[in-house]
Each structure stands twice: as C-alpha cells, then as structure tokens.
Amino acid sequence: MRVHELKQNARQYINGRWETSGTTGISRNPSDTREAVAEFARADRSQAELAIRAANEALPQWSHSGPQRRADALDQIGTELLARKDELGNLLAREEGKTLPEAIGEVARAGNIFKFFAGEALRIGGETLASVRPGVQVEVTREPVGVVGLIAPWNFPFAIPAWKIAPALAYGNTVVFKPAESVPICGWALAEIISRSTLPAGVFNLVMGSGREVGQTFVDSPLVHALSFTGSVATGERILQAASARRAKVQLEMGGKNPLVVLADADLDQAVDCALQGAYYSTGQRCTASSRLIVEDAVHDAFVARLRHRLVALKVGHALDRDTQMGPVADAAQLAQNQTYIEIARNEGAEHVWGGELLERPTPGHYMSPALFLAKPEHRVAREEIFGPVACVLRADDYEHALALANDTEFGLCAGICTTSLKQATHFKRHAQAGMVMVNLPTAGVDFHVPFGGRKGSSYGPREQGRYAAEFYTTVKTGYTQA
Ligand code: TXE
Numbered sequence: 001m002r003v004h005e006l007k008q009n010a011r012q013y014i015n016g017r018w019e020t021s022g023t024t025g026i027s028r029n030p031s032d033t034r035e036a037v038a039e040f041a042r043a044d045r046s047q048a049e050l051a052i053r054a055a056n057e058a059l060p061q062w063s064h065s066g067p068q069r070r071a072d073a074l075d076q077i078g079t080e081l082l083a084r085k086d087e088l089g090n091l092l093a094r095e096e097g098k099t100l101p102e103a104i105g106e107v108a109r110a111g112n113i114f115k116f117f118a119g120e121a122l123r124i125g126g127e128t129l130a131s132v133r134p135g136v137q138v139e140v141t142r143e144p145v146g147v148v149g150l151i152a153p154w155n156f157p158f159a160i161p162a163w164k165i166a167p168a169l170a171y172g173n174t175v176v177f178k179p180a181e182s183v184p185i186c187g188w189a190l191a192e193i194i195s196r197s198t199l200p201a202g203v204f205n206l207v208m209g210s211g212r213e214v215g216q217t218f219v220d221s222p223l224v225h226a227l228s229f230t231g232s233v234a235t236g237e238r239i240l241q242a243a244s245a246r247r248a249k250v251q252l253e254m255g256g257k258n259p260l261v262v263l264a265d266a267d268l269d270q271a272v273d274c275a276l277q278g279a280y281y282s283t284g285q286r287c288t289a290s291s292r293l294i295v296e297d298a299v300h301d302a303f304v305a306r307l308r309h310r311l312v313a314l315k316v317g318h319a320l321d322r323d324t325q326m327g328p329v330a331d332a333a334q335l336a337q338n339q340t341y342i343e344i345a346r347n348e349g350a351e352h353v354w355g356g357e358l359l360e361r362p363t364p365g366h367y368m369s370p371a372l373f374l375a376k377p378e379h380r381v382a383r384e385e386i387f388g389p390v391a392c393v394l395r396a397d398d399y400e401h402a403l404a405l406a407n408d409t410e411f412g413l414c415a416g417i418c419t420t421s422l423k424q425a426t427h428f429k430r431h432a433q434a435g436m437v438m439v440n441l442p443t444a445g446v447d448f449h450v451p452f453g454g455r456k457g458s459s460y461g462p463r464e465q466g467r468y469a470a471e472f473y474t475t476v477k478t479g480y481t482q483a
Pocket of ligand 1: 216
C-alpha cells in the first residue's frame with residue numbers, strides 16, 4: 001500500500017495481521033502543524049504483550065530457518081525501499097522535518113542496510129579450533145539471541161529502525177519494534193514493506209505507542225531476551241537498570257557532545273564546511289552533531305567570522321521547499337528544549353554570535369534560526385546535549401589543549417579534527433576518547449556498513465551496524481566433539 005493511499009488509520013502489525021487499538025493519535029508535520037500526516041493506532045500494555053508472545057511463538061521455527069530464506073526476505077525489503085526512496089523520503093520529510101534530499105538519502109541508506117544484512121545472513125560463520133585434549137575438536141558457532149525488543153528515536157525514523165531490524169532478522173531473531181511517538185507513520189511504512197516480504201507470521205511485529213506503556217512492556221517482559229535502544233541518556237539508563245536486573249542483553253546508543261577540533265593549519269573553508277554540516281544539518285538533531293567547535297587561537301576569530309557569515313545565509317524553511325537548507329525542529333518539546341538552552345547560555349555569560357530566535361514562515365511550524373555561541377568549557381551549553389541547531393565555539397591555546405578539551409566530556413560518540421598535519425591527525429585518531437573519529441570530515445555522516453557507536457556515557461554494549469552487529473544479535477556456543 002502506498003503511503004498516500006492510507007485511508008484508515010495506520011494499524012499495529014502483530015502476528016502477521018493488521019490490528020486496531022483502543023486509542024489513536026495524530027502525527028503532525030513540523031513544517032506545517034496544520035497538516036496531519038496520518039492517524040495511527042496507539043497500543044497499550046496488553047497489545048504489546050500480544051506482540052511479544054507472537055514473536056516468542058515464531059522464534060523456534062525462524063531461528064532454525066536457512067540463511068537463504070532470510071537473505072531473500074531482507075533483499076526484497078531493501079529493493080523496495082530503494083525503489084520508493086523518493087515517495088518515502090517525502091513522507092519522512094513531512095513527518096520528521098528533515099529536508100527532502102536528506103530524507104531521500106536516509107531512505108536509501110535504510111535500503112542499503114537491508115541489502116547489506118541480506119548478504120551477512122549468508123556469511124554467518126564460526127571457528128574451529130584444536131582442543132587441548134587429544135582427539136577432541138572444538139567449534140564456536142553463532143546462534144540467535146531470541147526475541148529482540150527494538151526501541152527507536154524520532155531523528156532517523158527509517159535508518160535507525162533499519163539498522164536494528166535488519167541484523168536482528170539476518171541472524172535469526174524475532175522482533176518487536178516500537179517507533180518513536182512523533183514518527184509512527186515512517187515506522188508503519190517500513191513495517192508495511194516488511195509485512196509483504198516472505199517472513200512468517202510473528203517474526204516481525206510493529207507496536208506503535210508510548211515509551212511508558214509499549215517500551216516499558218518490552219523492557220520488563222521476561223519473554224524479550226535482548227533490547228536495543230537509541231534515545232536519551234535518562235531513558236537509556238532506566239532501561240539498562242530494569243533490563244539488567246532480569247539479565248536481558250542490552251545495547252544502548254544515547255547522546256553525544258561531539259567535538260570538532262580546528263587547528264591553525266587547517267584548510268579554513270573546509271573546516272567551516274565541516275562545522276556547518278556537522279552542527280546544523282538535519283537541524284542539529286543527530287547524536288553525532290558537531291556541537292562543540294574547538295578552535296586554535298590563531299584562527300579562532302577568522303573561523304567564527306566565516307561560520308557566522310554562512311549561518312546568516314543559511315535558508316531555514318519548510319522541509320519540502322527546494323531552497324531549504326535547514327528544516328524545522330522535529331516537535332514542540334524539542335523546540336522548547338532548544339530555547340531553554342539558549343536562555344541558559346545567555347544567563348551563564350556565553351557570548352552570543354548569531355541566531356537562536358523563533359522564526360515565522362508562510363506555514364506555521366517549529367522554526368528557529370541556527371545559533372552560535374562562544375562558550376567556556378564549564379558552560380552547560382558546552383557540556384550537555386541540546387539536540388538542536390545550537391553549537392558553541394571553545395578557544396584552544398594549541399593542539400594539546402584542543403585534545404584535552406575534546407576529551408573533557410562525559411560523552412564519547414564521535415570526535416573530529418580539521419588539520420593538514422598528518423602527525424597531528426594521526427595523534428588525534430589514537431587519543432580521541434570516542435568510538436568514531438573523523439579527519440577533515442564533519443562528525444555527523446557515517447557509512448552504513450561499518451561499526452557505529454561510542455564510549456563513555458554515549459553507548460553501552462556492542463556496536464551497531466556492519467558485521468560487528470553480530471556481537472549483539474547473536475550468542476556464541478562452544479561445541480566439543482570426540483572423534
Ligand atoms: O527521547 P527518549 P525523546 C535525546 C535528545 C532529545 C531527548 C528527548 O537530547 O532532546 O533525548 O527525546 C522510548 N521504556 N535524544 O523524548 O524519551 C520512546 O518512546 C522504554 C538523543 O524522544 O529517550 C522512544 O521510542 N522505552 C538521541 C525512545 O524511547 C521508552 C535520539 C526514545 O525516547 C521509555 C533521540 C521507557 N520508559 C533523543 N520512555 C540520539 N542521541 O540519537 C521512552 N521510551
């Protein structure tokens with residue numbers, strides 16, 4: 001079913017059937033809040049439990065299914081996502097507010113992820129080792145973890161679900177998936193494609209609803225063996241406590257306060273481009289956003305002047321307008337959070353360089369201008385994840401000071417450096433305390449086939465994406481055979 005043919009409300013997908021719920025919600029367009037994207041069913045606890053039971057019942061058969069069957073299903077899903085990337089990108093831009101080119105790119109990424117894991121399903125391997133005991137053979141094999149509960153955020157409503165669902169299915173797990181409350185229709189559209197693949201009933205289930213009801217039911221259910229979550233630090237920590245108390249396997253991707261270091265020898269135009277893209281594209285709503293720009297003293301003022309110039313010219317508008325470079329903030333709560341941080345920055349004495357005001361556009365939406373501050377390392381605006389188009393510049397005396405500032409954070413997702421010095425780029429790659437490191441690139445914008453994740457307060461558990469995803473979605477078994 002095409003998205004524009006959605007006449008009734010978007011329903012839950014449980015045990016191979018589309019189900020209504022007791023209540024419904026309306027998803028709205030952040031570029032034009034008068035527009036309802038669609039009505040959707042809102043599940044309660046009992047419906048979430050039904051989905052979990054369906055996933056449990058489907059597990060024995062699916063976990064022993066052949067890899068070709070899994071590969072074919074994933075490939076089919078990936079092919080449809082790629083073929084419909086323009087239409088689904090339009091939906092994504094309308095529901096989440098990222099610009100149309102960004103949204104189409106995200107759907108294509110989701111399609112490529114399914115295709116990648118179609119291949120991985122055929123590459124599940126193991127190890128054979130000689131035993132320390134004569135005549136005994138040891139083999140290490142990978143098996144599915146079981147039923148996995150996937151809890152997604154709103155900022156990448158196709159790509160993040162894809163990079164959780166595709167490896168889960170490739171490695172033989174069954175899935176209960178909850179999209180974020182503000183982007184259910186993107187989750188539904190993905191589920192609708194999955195529902196038409198060759199997966200048996202119950203292997204994949206969509207449950208739309210609140211974190212407190214549906215998400216918490218996944219977290220608490222003894223029938224959910226593993227949980228993969230992307231979202232805020234506070235929710236992630238609560239999930240970790242509850243899930244580890246019942247010994248479920250947990251993977252968390254949470255916030256970031258990613259540094260982009262600009263050294264005096266950097267190509268300054270390239271560095272300003274990296275900062276602009278990294279901090280403000282996708283309206284700054286990326287966990288990898290370059291929200292701390294750490295600039296060496298000698299080029300500090302020139303860098304700030306050039307970045308300010310670019311911000312003044314940045315076109316903020318409706319996500320579907322051709323000229324728009326930065327769409328609206330995703331929802332009213334996030335806009336309010338951004339505005340609170342702007343107030344905090346001013347009250348703490350950070351120097352305001354540009355932006356941060358609410359903007360009026362021809363359509364009523366959550367618009368604000370990109371904001372830039374000169375901050376001190378102790379300012380909250382330089383320490384806490386804001387998750388909006390708000391960045392700050394910190395002045396560094398030299399490279400060593402810049403590196404120390406870069407690592408002076410409770411987060412550790414991504415770190416970047418702009419420099420023409422091979423020596424310093426190499427040193428930074430080795431000493432940045434982050435899961436991902438970029439040289440002469442924005443901190444945001446990563447490939448789909450390599451590991452994604454961080455250190456310190458940003459992440460918990462094994463990495464997502466690439467073949468490293470097997471660490472979370474499988475468990476190993478060690479077999480001994482006496483010949
Ligand atoms: O996140 P939540 P929200 C950060 C960002 C943002 C803030 C709040 O700073 O401003 O989080 O966003 C589900 N048990 N990030 O409110 O609450 C929820 O329904 C189980 C950064 O959207 O963490 C949603 O599906 N699940 C991040 C998901 O958790 C629960 C991306 C995330 O929601 C739950 C998003 C519960 N008790 C937000 N409560 C990044 N770094 O990429 C909520 N959920």
